[in-house]
Amino acid sequence: MYLEKGSVKLSVVNESGKEAVVAILGAGDFFGEGCLAGQSVRMGTATTLTSSTVHVIEKSEMLKVLHEQHALSDQFIAFMLARNIRIEEDLIDQLFNSSEKRLARTLLLLARYGKEDQLHGILPPVSQETLAAMIGTTRPRVNFFMNKFKKLGFIKYNGGLQVNTSLLSVVLHD
Numbered sequence: 407m408y409l410e411k412g413s414v415k416l417s418v419v420n421e422s423g424k425e426a427v428v429a430i431l432g433a434g435d436f437f438g439e440g441c442l443a444g445q446s447v448r449m450g451t452a453t454t455l456t457s458s459t460v461h462v463i464e465k466s467e468m469l470k471v472l473h474e475q476h477a478l479s480d481q482f483i484a485f486m487l488a489r490n491i492r493i494e495e496d497l498i499d500q501l502f503n504s505s506e507k508r509l510a511r512t513l514l515l516l517a518r519y520g521k522e523d524q525l526h527g528i529l530p531p532v533s534q535e536t537l538a539a540m541i542g543t544t545r546p547r548v549n550f551f552m553n554k555f556k557k558l559g560f561i562k563y564n565g566g567l568q569v570n571t572s573l574l575s576v577v578l579h580d
Contacts, residue, residue: 412460413431414458417453418451425539500542505548508542509551510574516569529569
């Protein structure tokens with residue numbers, strides 16, 4: 407699937423019902439590509455967070471297009487490599503960083519910090535429960551850190567959540 411506009415949450419649920427948010431995707435992102443590698447059953451659920459336009463591409467059509475349209479193939483490969491790097495970074499973040507640093511990094515990623523040379527806008531609507539599921543902590547811990555970040559001027563609520571890139575100092579500080 408190709409997300410033309412909007413935002414989508416990818417999540418998985420374990421046997422006991424605990425949800426883990428794997429990613430929040432934005433315009434220009436692909437998802438559901440596991441079928442191209444032979445995955446017969448979807449591992450998780452995709453849920454739109456905002457009004458979205460999603461193009462469903464049949465497996466056979468996607469394989470054909472990847473072979474015939476080199477520009478799309480290059481875009482898809484670049485996306486998959488970037489996603490692989492991001493997953494490795496997420497694992498390292500989970501293993502070595504505090505929940506405060508993980509939250510700061512997640513907020514910066516959701517703001518698409520470093521993606522474009524423009525001001526960062528308001529994040530897609532993401533609850534504290536979702537943020538907790540993304541970073542592997544509890545909602546009260548997320549609430550505590552969000553209040554701290556707000557007090558320090560790293561984030562602000564102005565009809566939505568806006569991230570100040572100075573939040574990067576939390577991630578970089580040892």
